[in-house]
Structure formats: structure tokens, C-alpha cells
Amino acid sequence: MQNSKLLITGGSGFIGSNFIRMLLTEKEGYEVYNLDKLTYAGNPENLQDLEADPRYHFIRGDISDETCVKDLFQQETFDGVINFAAESHVDRSIMSAAPFVITNVLGTQILLDAARATGVKRFLQVSTDEVYGSLGKDGYFTETSPLKPNSPYSASKTAADLLVRAAWKTHEYPTLITRCSNNYGPYQFPEKLIPLMIANALEDKPLPVYGDGKNIRDWLHVKDHCEALLCVYEKGKPGEIYNIGGNNEWQNIDIVREILLILGKPESLITYVKDRPGHDRRYAIDATKIKNELGWTPSYTFEKGLEETVHWYVNFRNWWERVRSGEYLNYYEKQYSSR
Ligand code: NAD
Ligand code: TDX
Numbered sequence: 561m562q563n564s565k566l567l568i569t570g571g572s573g574f575i576g577s578n579f580i581r582m583l584l585t586e587k588e589g590y591e592v593y594n595l596d597k598l599t600y601a602g603n604p605e606n607l608q609d610l611e612a613d614p615r616y617h618f619i620r621g622d623i624s625d626e627t628c629v630k631d632l633f634q635q636e637t638f639d640g641v642i643n644f645a646a647e648s649h650v651d652r653s654i655m656s657a658a659p660f661v662i663t664n665v666l667g668t669q670i671l672l673d674a675a676r677a678t679g680v681k682r683f684l685q686v687s688t689d690e691v692y693g694s695l696g697k698d699g700y701f702t703e704t705s706p707l708k709p710n711s712p713y714s715a716s717k718t719a720a721d722l723l724v725r726a727a728w729k730t731h732e733y734p735t736l737i738t739r740c741s742n743n744y745g746p747y748q749f750p751e752k753l754i755p756l757m758i759a760n761a762l763e764d765k766p767l768p769v770y771g772d773g774k775n776i777r778d779w780l781h782v783k784d785h786c787e788a789l790l791c792v793y794e795k796g797k798p799g800e801i802y803n804i805g806g807n808n809e810w811q812n813i814d815i816v817r818e819i820l821l822i823l824g825k826p827e828s829l830i831t832y833v834k835d836r837p838g839h840d841r842r843y844a845i846d847a848t849k850i851k852n853e854l855g856w857t858p859s860y861t862f863e864k865g866l867e868e869t870v871h872w873y874v875n876f877r878n879w880w881e882r883v884r885s886g887e888y889l890n891y892y893e894k895q896y897s898s899r
Pocket of ligand 2: 648649650651687688689690741742743751752753754756768769770771775776777812836
């Protein structure tokens with residue numbers, strides 16, 4: 561697909577900024593409009609080196625602000641929308657759920673309406689494996705697994721997925737949904753497991769492991785996720801859902817130990833803390849559909865990806881030290897002081 565004018569929402573966050581960087585530095589024929597509210601998780605520094613690129617445009621705005629979204633769609637004619645914008649952190653949704661409903665649910669509907677009204681030909685909703693809930697020891701999530709979200713975050717993402725599905729079923733509006741497993745890599749906000757543990761270890765602070773540390777996540781490097789998203793955007797069949805994952809299950813405690821090993825820090829930094837309420841035990845994605853139908857495969861091994869990521873946080877210490885100041889300090893205090 562060439563000469564596409566894309567609206568990327570949430571492009572100043574972790575995955576969105578990696579996606580925009582990939583489009584503008586590795587792919588050809590894309591012009592990007594990044595609509596981002598710049599919440600605590602949105603950081604213009606993530607794309608600072610691309611600001612002068614004439615193919616990149618930044619608009620500060622809120623996807624749940626109907627006037628702002630309508631105005632933008634009146635001013636520009638987009639070929640496609642990829643919706644990354646979300647409140648994305650499970651622990652924050654446990655503290656306060658309403659912002660998740662406003663951005664993740666209402667915001668998605670407002671975008672869908674504006675895109676459909678102006679004839680945008682493709683709408684990709686970036687969703688998550690958390691909509692399927694939790695697995696026991698065995699089995700995998702497929703695209704037809706029941707939706708059983710357990711946190712306010714995952715419930716809001718599920719609601720959004722259902723609205724996207726309804727736009728396809730009711731209006732035949734060409735939508736696509738992707739559901740990816742846990743991402744890691746550069747520019748991830750240090751409230752999430754991997755960057756939090758790296759940053760704390762570098763500062764010789766305790767590493768707070770929830771519960772028994774044996775919860776399992778299925779990890780994928782953000783660059784592999786971005787390639788999969790572009791593959792679905794370009795080749796996916798309207799109305800379809802595609803799971804994305806790298807078949808890479810790890811217990812949290814083993815990842816934390818691996819990070820300490822790479823950094824040469826002692827295991828005595830590990831501190832078991834009170835479990836997350838409603839903590840999903842295991843996620844594991846069956847990505848057969850995207851592999852067989854669209855030909856996507858991941859390229860990173862976890863060992864290589866984790867080592868590169870740890871080194872990125874070592875080299876970009878200024879980046880995470882800045883984002884760990886300000887609002888984040890209040891959050892950290894609330895989240896960890898009572899555990
Ligand atoms: P993030 O929190 O790092 O970034 C979210 C971005 O959205 C930020 O730039 C923020 O400013 C922006 N934003 C928030 N509310 C907004 C609003 N109302 N209007 C406009 N912009 C707004 O999140 P992320 O980890 O990059 O996740 C991106 C998307 O991918 C989310 O939809 C998330 O549910 C999904 N996802 C994430 C993962 C993961 O492991 N991180 C895995 C699967 C799916
Ligand atoms: O301090 C911590 N200690 C800890 O043990 C944190 C922050 C997390 N954990 C555990 C909880 C989870 O089992 O690590 C695991 C990963 O936690 P998060 O990084 O918060 O990710 P998760 O809850 O799995 O959700 C992530 O993956 C799916 C993203 O935040 C979501 O946006 C995405 O949809």
C-alpha cells in the first residue's frame with residue numbers, strides 16, 4: 561500500500577512511537593498524522609528526531625473529544641486509522657477506572673464515527689490478549705476464545721473491541737482488530753514490569769514482584785508487534801481479528817532474575833509484595849492465523865531482545881529519569897507504599 565495518509569492515535573506512547581519510527585525510517589510511502597493527548601504516558605521526546613520530517617505531523621488532542629476529532633477529520637482526508645491511544649496500565653485501572661472507560665471505550669467510538677462519516681477505508685484497532693482473561697496451565701488464546709476480561713483496563717479494551725466489531729457488522733465499515741501479547745522494548749514507560757525492574761535495579765532500589773512471581777506472560781518485542789500491525793493493516797481481511805504473539809512464555813520471577821543477571825546486580829534486590837487484585841495467572845497466544853494467512857513471523861529471540869532492551873535503558877538513562885519524575889512519583893508512592 562503506497563502513498564497512504566495515516567492517522568495514528570497515541571503515537572507518542574510506547575508502541576505508537578515505535579510504529580511511527582518504523583514507518584518513517586524503514587518503510588516507504590506513508591505520511592503520518594499523530595493525534596495524542598500527551599497524558600503521563602505520552603512523550604514527544606520519543607519522536608523528537610523525526611519532528612522535522614515533512615511526512616510527520618503532530619496534533620495534540622483527545623480521542624474522546626468529539627469536536628477535536630471531527631475537526632481533524634474535516635481538515636484532513638485519511639486513508640486509514642490505527643488506534644493505539646489508550647489508558648494502558650492495569651494497576652492504574654484498579655486505582656481509578658473511569659479514565660479507561662472515557663479514552664478506551666468512548667474515544668474508540670468517536671474515532672469510529674468520524675472515520676466512517678468521512679469514508680476512511682481502513683480502521684485498525686490495536687487490542688490486547690487481556691480481553692480473553694486468564695488461562696490455566698494448558699491451552700492458548702485463539703481468536704475465537706471467549707472474552708472474559710478481569711481488570712477494568714481489559715474490560716474497557718473488550719468493550720472497544722465489541723464496538724469495532726459492531727461497526728463492521730452493522731455498517732459494513734471495514735475494521736480490523738489485533739490482539740497482541742505483552743510487549744517489551746525501547747521507550748516503554750517504566751511503570752510496566754520490564755522497564756520498572758531495569759530502572760529500579762540500576763538505582764539499587766527494591767524490585768517489587770507481585771504475589772509468588774509465578775504469573776506467566778507471553779512476551780513479544782515491540783518491533784515484531786509493529787511489523788505484525790503493518791502486515792494486518794496492509795493485508796488483513798476487513799471484519800477479522802488477528803492474534804499476535806511470539807510463543808514466548810515466561811514467569812515474571814525468571815524475567816526479573818534474567819535482568820539482574822544482565823546488569824550484574826544482586827538477587828537480594830527482589831522483594832515479594834502483595835499480589836495485584838484479580839491478577840491474571842497466565843497468558844499465551846496462538847498466532848497461527850496471522851502466520852498462515854498473512855505470512856508474519858517474529859524475528860527477535862527473547863534472549864537477544866531482552867539484552868538489547870536492558871542496554872537501551874542503560875544508555876537512555878536521561879529519558880527514564882525524566883519520565884520517572886513528576887506525576888510518576890505520586891503514582892509510585894500510591895502503588896507500592898502500602899504493599
Ligand atoms: P502507552 O500507555 O505507552 O501509550 C498510550 C498513548 O496514548 C500515550 O502517548 C498517551 O498520551 C496516548 N493517549 C492516552 N489517552 C489518550 C486520549 N484520550 N487521546 C489521545 N491520546 C491518548 O501504551 P502502549 O503500551 O504503547 O499501548 C498502545 C496500545 O497497544 C494500547 O491500545 C494498548 O491497549 C495496546 N497493547 C499494549 C500492549 C503492551 O504490552 N504494552 C500489548 C497489547 C496491546
Ligand atoms: O511492579 C510490578 N510487579 C509485578 O510483579 C509490575 C508493574 C508488574 N508485575 C507483574 C504483573 C504481571 O503479571 O508483571 C506482569 C506484567 O505486568 P505489566 O507490565 O503491568 O503488564 P500486564 O498487566 O501483563 O499488561 C501489559 O500487557 C498487555 C500491558 O500493560 C497492557 O497494556 C497490555 O494490554
